[in-house]
Amino acid sequence: MTPGQPRIPLAKPVIGKRERELVDAVLRSGQLSLGPMLARFERDWAERIGVRHAIASSSGTAGLHMCLHAAGIGPGDEVVTSSFSFVASANAVLFTGADVVFAEVDPRTFNMDPAAVEAAITPRTKALVIVDIFGYPAEIPALIEIAERHGLAIVEDACQSIDGDYDGKKLGTWGHPAVYGFYANKQLTTAEGGVILTDDDDLAMLLKSLSNQGRSDDGAWLVHSRLGFNYRLSDVHAAIGVAQLEHLDDMLADRERVAGWYQERVQETPGVEPMFTGDQRRSWFVYAPRLAPGIDRNAVIMELDAMEISAKPYLPCIHLQPFYQQQFGYRPGALPITEAISSSTIALPFFPEMTESQVDQVCTALASVLERLSAAVSS
DSSP states (O other), X not given: OOXXXXXXXXXXXXXXXXXXXXXXXXXXXXXXXXXXXXXXXXXXXXXXXTOSXXXXXXXXXXXXXXXXHHTTOOXXXXXXXXXXXXXXXXXXHHHTTOEEEEEOBOTTXXXXXXXXXXXXXXXXXXXXXXXXXXXXXXXXXXXXXXXXXXXXXXXXXXXXXXXXXXXXXXXXXXSSOEEEEOBTTSSSOOBSOEEEEESOHHHHHHHHHHHBTTBOTTOOTTOBOSOOOBXXXXXXXXXXXXXXXHTHHHHHHHHHHHHHHHHHHHHTSTTEEOOOOOSSOOOOOOBOOEEOTTOXXXXXXXXXXXTTBOOEEOOOOXXXXXXXHHHHXXXXXXXXXXXXXXXXXXXXXXXXXXXXXXXXXXXXXXXXXXXHHHHHHHO
């Protein structure tokens, strides 16, 4: 590391003049919520994906919760999902009062294994929450077939797969709602926020009401027809999103370019496995390769940190989170494939404006750390 060289962050949003311009326009308008910028953001998303409706929410988590609530999921029901995801995928199920059942994942794609999903279904199962992890689409057709055969609702957690598709067919156009999340490290950000994509007119109307405290479908002033939530997205956040959408193609292309640099270099680095590239297009969200068995990931992260390079263990298993262990009695060994992946993946710095020189710096540092650790073990 060159003295005085700045730290390479794990993630960094692209915020420019256009974002500031649209946010300022909203602030000057005085209409900070439920205004025209929100409607514009929803319309722009619906047009981009090719769906009839896009319903904004305060977060991807809120979107998942509303979809499950709208599907009638509640106490006594079971919902099958993946433990290899951000905790919100399962928390949204618990918010409804239903029980979470975790299915094993495919060791290559890290997404839910359809055979494992089938095996996890019981008479109490009422829905699947499909997770498209790290931007790679799950086996959507196979999972839809299973759900239809068992009469299950589907909600798709595409929060890490913004603008993603399966066989060229956009997520959100498969006949069930798909939810995107727009946290600051995502392919597109609104700082906080999300959007639900659907072609179902009735569902869209219900979700719009639920997001706004159960407001009457005719929009009557302070008339609430159902129990709802305060899951609105403000016009300030929507303004950032409108600007981001205008250059989303460029940001996605930049991410793909950075991922390509990583893939080339990691391929040549002993002790680390590049990310999976299969038949489907990955909407690049993070760069999280796997370390070889026996490598002390925490030691790698600590050494990289000392070299001013950010890295994190990513993702922890949901079922081994402290709350899930305490509340439901999960213990290591419950999902061996998921746990093996979770214990070996490492998130490296990854963002659209990352330079090839920075990727070189990260990969050179990683290779040297792995070489030192291997030598220490051998001796």
